[in-house]
Amino acid sequence: MKICTITCQNADNYGARLQCFALAYWLKKEGNEVEVIDYQPDYMREPNLWYIPSSVKELVKLFVRFPERLCSVKRHKIYSEFSKKYIPLTKVYNNINELRNDPPIADIYLAGSDQIWNPTFRNGTDPAYYLDFGPENVQRKSFSASFAVSSIENIQKKLWIKNNLKRFDKITVREQSALKILKEMGYDGELQDDPVFMLSAEEWNRALNLEESWKKLGIKNEKYVLIYDFFLSDEIKSVALEYGKQNNCKIFSVCHKSLSYADKNFVYADPVDFVNLIKHACCVISNSFHGTCFAMIYNVSYVIVNRPDGLNVRMQDLLERKCP
Structure with a gap:
């Protein structure tokens, strides 16, 4: 079985990278061929060290924050090196249109884990995280997806999310609060632990050579x-x-x-x-x-x-x- 997962794998924090690795590792251990879709939209891309300021105020800000930006670039490189070593990535997709025009071949598309549906973040209403790409005959499921909030107050966003969940064959979410949100939208879901719990301490020790x-x-x-x-x-x-x-x-x-x-x-x-x-x-x-x-x-x-x-x-x- 070929499975392609999609998550916020390019976010520069430890949890995002490790949950992505854990899911791919566990799915492979279960006998599947696995790739993680290397989705890098503009809002989740490598930080720029330099940019052309639009005003004197912006120029001052650029120089004042240069040490911080330099640190961010260095940390991004460290995170990226981890991903290249441990995560089976597809080619880079920069936007939803690239995904739609040349989708990865798979039997199952799997959305998750982590805050892929957080409505306060841009990814929360990005069609890519609702698997709006690829052939219709590919199964579409979520794995331990998270809204990260107890309720969605923005009616327009809630309606958009409701409409985009229609294409899922199965939905599993990480929080009990997410089940409540799904029920309000008319969907049934199941609870699923975050992927990091799919590996025991001993497996983490071996997998990362700790x-x-x-x-x-x-x-x-x-x-x-x-x-x-x-x-x-x-x-x-x-x-x-x-x-x-x-x-x-x-x-x-x-x-x-x-x-x-x-x-x-x-x-x-x-x-x-x-x-x-x-x-x-x-x-x-x-x-x-x-x-x-x-x-x-x-x-x-x-x-x-x-x-x-x-x-x-x-x-x-x-x-x-x-x-x-």
Whole structure:
């Protein structure tokens, strides 16, 4: 069986790349031929280091933010190298028209996992993530897809999504809240764990060769709490400092920027390093869904802090299902 999956595989965060890898790995283990559609729309492409400013104000902004942009470009390269090594990608498709004009050959198109249907993001209303391409006789399914919100308030978007789900033969979603959204639209769905849970800790160890990679990080007999913080939160800082003090451990960070209060910052860690740092931590403090998932997989203590962007329903659902 040839299966082509599509997800936000080009997003520059650890969870996006690792869930993409996990699904392809698991499907292949089940005896399928697997490719991940390398969909790179303009809103999810490599960050530009330089651009032509349209005003003096833009020019000043360009120079002020140059170090940050340089960091983003370097991190994107690290993520891309992981994908090239571990993920079986198709050729690059830059937009939905390219997908429609030359779709990959498959028996099944599989949408997911992760926030592919998040209505607050551009991908949430991108026809590609609703499998609007390819021959009609190809089966279309979702795997652990997420809306990432508890409800869709925008009526126009909700109607658009409802109409585009019609082409699916089977829908599985990641959160209980997504089942409610589907029911409001007149669809039946099934719950499905995020793909990272399809692999055991031992399988992750083997698949990513974690023992060998751990040696390269140069961490020897150091007790640490790991911070993975998307928003550089003061609350996480406070919790981390208190935890480190009470448990006599160092603070390591795997955030996109260096944290002044961390003893070590792994700004340029790749997804393999990310898993290793969680595996060997005494505790993970985070506002990340997948950071929490990997702490669960490796039976590491964790503290979850709410996100300011309102995407907390994913963690709430995860805790209800995994820690009843």
